[in-house]
Amino acid sequence: MSNRPSPLNDWQRHCVRRTLERGGVIAYPTEAVWGLGCDPWNEDAVMRVLALKQRPLHKGLILVAASVAQVEFLLTPLAPELRQRALAHWPGPVTCLIPDLQQQIPTWVRGRHASIAVRVSEHPVVRDLCNTAGMPLVSTSCNPAGRQPARSGWQVRRYFNDRLDWLVPGELGHERKPSRILDIRTGRRLR
Template sequence: MTATISLATDWGRQQLVRTVTRHGVIAYPTEAVWGLGCNPWSEFAVDTILALKQRPRHKGLILVAASVEQVRFLLDPLPARLRQRAEQHWPGPVTCVLPDLAQQVPQWVRGDHDSIAVRVSAHPLVQRLCRAAGMPLVSTSCNPAGRAPARTPWQVNRYFPAGIDLMVSGTLGHARRPTTIIDITTGQTLR
């Protein structure tokens, strides 16, 4: 059974930071489903998530952030119209595919893309999580490829009896489906 922490305690926040900085994988509730997360600059942690999910690296992953400021480094190189297009959706349940013009996000997160999918979440727990970590985190649904995403801690443990270092206690948001994904360059809805 994976250790569970609460972000409402100093000890819980310390355990989160320790796990993320030591290349660990966390499970946590998001807007609609449980997610898996890690430090996006840790290739080891990202590879662990990809192995757990049986997901190929070339597909890429999403970054989730607590605020626009946490992803400012990705927005600043963009033309003003693209920055504004992304920021109008945040915070909220919309993931925006942003060109990563300076390739600041590692390839193991971007996959075979020159862009990166980013969401500034309005979910209070996800915001606390990213604030406590001090960075945007990888966010992907908590399920093996081809299976329905976990909606309860029990399902998280059933899917992944090993491999997750820490579970963050909390409740799902009120969304019934995973977040919408929009390509801000074309305006096309991808999901």
């Protein structure tokens, strides 16, 4: 865990925790674009994210975590070389497709896939959110399907207005494009 000061204050963390516990959907800055997130184990919350994005369930979503410890349950069943491939990219702006060998992630997050897309972020707000929640969160670009991902708070509001439960303050990271997606089994880059 980092010794960096938290970018969110106590009140903001309280609001985020409460929003997530109640099945709410939040928008927050990530490495390159604004993201939409929620508790991945709350089916209603995930369905709201999918409805906001107009994204079909079968495509699946990304999980973002504050640390490797938050996704260790997915790494433990893997062969050591696959685990090392993922760890080589984290923390950072790389999303790895991790085989969900024990089907620990709900289908409403995984979609029709046997793997789950996972990123361990270096972004201070994302890390603070996941640490506040005590778990990885759903993370998907903050935009309706076919539109450009939001790169500012006003664009988030323009897209979703009052349909979000909390807009987390903060700045985008320095990446110009959304995270790369890498299949750790094949080494193939998908984005």
